[in-house]
Amino acid sequence: MLQTSYARFKYTPDEMGEDQFLERFVVREELFNDIFEDIKSSNDSNTNQHYIIIGQRGQGKTTLLRKLQIEVKNDKELSKFLLPVKFAEEQYQIRSLCRLWEEVAEYLQTIYEDEFSTILDDMEEHFDDEDYDLQCFSYLESVIKAKGKKLILLIDNVDELIGKLNEKEQRRLREILISSTTFRIVGGSTKMLEHHHDYSKAFYEYFKIIKLKSLNAKESKEFLLSIARDEQKEQIKNVIENSPARIETLRRITGGVPRTLVMLFDIFLDENGNAFDDLLKILDEATPLYKHRMDDLPPALQEIVHTIAINWDGMLTKEIVKKTRIESKLISAQLKKLEKYEIVESESIGKNKIYKIKERFFNIWYLMRFGRKKDRKRVEWLVRFLEAWCTDKELEERAVKFIGKIKEGELKPHYIYNMAEALSYAGLDLDIDISLKKEAKNFLESINSQYANELSSTDAEILINAIQATDNGTPNDGLNILIKSDRNSFIINTQISNYCLKVGKFILAEKYIKKILEKHKMEVNTDQYIVYYLAIAKGLVRAKQMISDSIDDVNNLIQASVSLWNEEFSLSYEKFIEHLDRKNHLKLEDNEDFYLTMLISKGQHYQAKKFLEMPEYQLKERYKPIWYALMTLMQDEFPHEIKKMGSELSESVDEVLKEIEIYKEKYAI
Amino acid sequence: MKHANSLLKAHRTLRQNPKVSDKVSFIYAGSIGLESVVSKINSIKIINDLNSIKVLPLPKSEAYKFTVQLCLGVKIKLEEDVINYLLEKIEWLILFYIQLLVQELKILSREDSEIQLDNDSIDTAINKALEHRSYFESWQTKLKESFSKEEYLFVKEILNIISEDNIIESSQIINIATKYSLDEDEAKDMIRTLIYDGYINNNENAKIYRYNSPILRQWWNKNVAN
Numbered sequence: 001m002l003q004t005s006y007a008r009f010k011y012t013p014d015e016m017g018e019d020q021f022l023e024r025f026v027v028r029e030e031l032f033n034d035i036f037e038d039i040k041s042s043n044d045s046n047t048n049q050h051y052i053i054i055g056q057r058g059q060g061k062t063t064l065l066r067k068l069q070i071e072v073k074n075d076k077e078l079s080k081f082l083l084p085v086k087f088a089e090e091q092y093q094i095r096s097l098c099r100l101w102e103e104v105a106e107y108l109q110t111i112y113e114d115e116f117s118t119i120l121d122d123m124e125e126h127f128d129d130e131d132y133d134l135q136c137f138s139y140l141e142s143v144i145k146a147k148g149k150k151l152i153l154l155i156d157n158v159d160e161l162i163g164k165l166n167e168k169e170q171r172r173l174r175e176i177l178i179s180s181t182t183f184r185i186v187g188g189s190t191k192m193l194e195h196h197h198d199y200s201k202a203f204y205e206y207f208k209i210i211k212l213k214s215l216n217a218k219e220s221k222e223f224l225l226s227i228a229r230d231e232q233k234e235q236i237k238n239v240i241e242n243s244p245a246r247i248e249t250l251r252r253i254t255g256g257v258p259r260t261l262v263m264l265f266d267i268f269l270d271e272n273g274n275a276f277d278d279l280l281k282i283l284d285e286a287t288p289l290y291k292h293r294m295d296d297l298p299p300a301l302q303e304i305v306h307t308i309a310i311n312w313d314g315m316l317t318k319e320i321v322k323k324t325r326i327e328s329k330l331i332s333a334q335l336k337k338l339e340k341y342e343i344v345e346s347e348s349i350g351k352n353k354i355y356k357i358k359e360r361f362f363n364i365w366y367l368m369r370f371g372r373k374k375d376r377k378r379v380e381w382l383v384r385f386l387e388a389w390c391t392d393k394e395l396e397e398r399a400v401k402f403i404g405k406i407k408e409g410e411l412k413p414h415y416i417y418n419m420a421e422a423l424s425y426a427g428l429d430l431d432i433d434i435s436l437k438k439e440a441k442n443f444l445e446s447i448n449s450q451y452a453n454e455l456s457s458t459d460a461e462i463l464i465n466a467i468q469a470t471d472n473g474t475p476n477d478g479l480n481i482l483i484k485s486d487r488n489s490f491i492i493n494t495q496i497s498n499y500c501l502k503v504g505k506f507i508l509a510e511k512y513i514k515k516i517l518e519k520h521k522m523e524v525n526t527d528q529y530i531v532y533y534l535a536i537a538k539g540l541v542r543a544k545q546m547i548s549d550s551i552d553d554v555n556n557l558i559q560a561s562v563s564l565w566n567e568e569f570s571l572s573y574e575k576f577i578e579h580l581d582r583k584n585h586l587k588l589e590d591n592e593d594f595y596l597t598m599l600i601s602k603g604q605h606y607q608a609k610k611f612l613e614m615p616e617y618q619l620k621e622r623y624k625p626i627w628y629a630l631m632t633l634m635q636d637e638f639p640h641e642i643k644k645m646g647s648e649l650s651e652s653v654d655e656v657l658k659e660i661e662i663y664k665e666k667y668a669i
Numbered sequence: 670m671k672h673a674n675s676l677l678k679a680h681r682t683l684r685q686n687p688k689v690s691d692k693v694s695f696i697y698a699g700s701i702g703l704e705s706v707v708s709k710i711n712s713i714k715i716i717n718d719l720n721s722i723k724v725l726p727l728p729k730s731e732a733y734k735f736t737v738q739l740c741l742g743v744k745i746k747l748e749e750d751v752i753n754y755l756l757e758k759i760e761w762l763i764l765f766y767i768q769l770l771v772q773e774l775k776i777l778s779r780e781d782s783e784i785q786l787d788n789d790s791i792d793t794a795i796n797k798a799l800e801h802r803s804y805f806e807s808w809q810t811k812l813k814e815s816f817s818k819e820e821y822l823f824v825k826e827i828l829n830i831i832s833e834d835n836i837i838e839s840s841q842i843i844n845i846a847t848k849y850s851l852d853e854d855e856a857k858d859m860i861r862t863l864i865y866d867g868y869i870n871n872n873e874n875a876k877i878y879r880y881n882s883p884i885l886r887q888w889w890n891k892n893v894a895n
Binding site: 600 | 838839841842843844845847848852853854
């Protein structure tokens, strides 16, 4: 079924029918009213206030300009004397100030033919005058004044236009802006480019700057409702009422930029891949601009942008340092620059800052162009959206339908590749995942598409790899494979949480157990439940109860940890020793760091020292950072021990010390 | 231990001999709790015929009356709010401390017959009292006598910490116990003894222990901990 979606107009609001356009203008109303009121209340004696609307691509600059154009035209009073002049978005032909005025004249002659039937022709008569450059504006202005009219120039990408003018012309334009009562300019600009035009900064002072911010939660809801077709309205209302978190996820993925919001929403609704084509088209269009943006940056900044963009999610400074291996002293200055250029933005989380690419659309573009093959990040934006908007069952239904469409041969290769990857990463039933990948691969191969080789492994293949790695090595090897795979299906999450329990990584296990409970809505076993309570440090009583009610033996390390949490020290030590003995006996690989850290956080320094020093278990060797963290805390008593620490350990030791402080509060009873 | 056992048994035989018990009542007094000592040598059943009476500190109103009477006896005059300040400072209102401080106040007024005894005088009296090692030393020596070396070092460290920090948390106690190779139960037993014998209490919060007497805390801090 073909859909008439809003998608067709999301890049070119000017092409949408006027009534439809007005009906859908539901956000940014206050900004519009501010400008419109100012226009209405202006009089002849004062010069006009000029505006520049600044916002990322897709924030709604063109839309706001169109709204002004329509409302001015429809206003009974204003329309008597005020004529809106709105150029197409790109004005390559305007390279000088005179060309601008000529364009205005041409526009008037074409659009307002009755009143200005000869205006351009009249001006052309003066083309050969020596002082034409100086006079062309006067000719234009005098004709307009003679008709008792005024103009409102609605210029998209006004910064580009200003950038093309030479200094003299800029001064002249400035004069006009200050003195003429005939013109008012309302421009749109992506501020991103401002740093290219430092020389024109002074110009901006003559404009009132209106910044288009990202839509907030409420605006996002209103906006989605306004763009939905009638039959979708109920569905969206339903989502807004029952799962507002979905809207919030969508808003976050898109950075609250209306156009990106529509785009993603369309891809979700459209099962034929048309919306996806639109996305690729706009990505292609944006390529020169984005490429330019990257090329203009010095190599060090490029590397930082690359690192953050590839990660999609926000990154802490120290994570960026680790990935780029640029010194942390240098990084913060660089990040500040990138923030100033509005390429990245930061959010403070406690003492730390998290950096991400400000324009999410740029980030999508970057990942689709430069994301590693067979890496989830390449389709992360789509995965997130699918995860947030679909239950496991809905995902599977979608996948099954999608497989059918592939078989019918109706879909384009890029859509097949991206959607198959996204669905697979969002988490499917094992069998559906296998047949999805199979069908996609078969089809892509049949048309010799390079995408055939870029499809990632199936969940089943990954599971088999993990099990083999565990058989040949330890559960930790299997665990690493599964975590690296970035999969999200029930079976993979279950296997990860099992491995985590086996190797004592309780805190890590929590994330996956939570997914099993909340995302997949499946039950977990006693051990998993207890570890879940342990990791979130809630439900101590329940955890204790489950241990005593359990028919099967609960893992000793889990029991030791719960007892320690409850400050039943003797019992906890007994269980911990049992665990260590069993582990020695069976040659298992476990992680005792959680237990030892909690032990120290409970103030049991001597016991921790005792465990770590027991020769039969060799914990001191294995947990050097914990040992030196302990020795830091006990340095009054053992001042020499800490001196033996190698400097390479100091960072890890500090982390353990921080963790101990966190645990003190987290596991207080 | 053998002697202790036979002594306890001999006493029990005496107490239960009708010829004796008709004419003699046995009253044992001691500051170290007899029960906790006896239970350690597993002989608690030998004294299960004894009725134990705890002599508790005085309630505030009685302590007040007692102080007034003592002052009359030694011919010094304390205003009502000064007495209240004195009792506040003592906090753990056992007779001994009240007597001790009234005695110090008497010495103050004897040294300066013009003196008007006020809150400052109370503070001075407390500091003077703390200088008498003999008044307090038994708090320390009786621990030395009744505990093994490791146990003594354990309780001493606990009391040192409380004298410094005002309080100790139970988890901290377990940590110190590990240091002296005592297990949780042994440590808890010893803490119970300290409570029973009037050193510390955990009345306000079961997991937090503090001195009963601020005066003992100050003395311990000055003379044992440092």
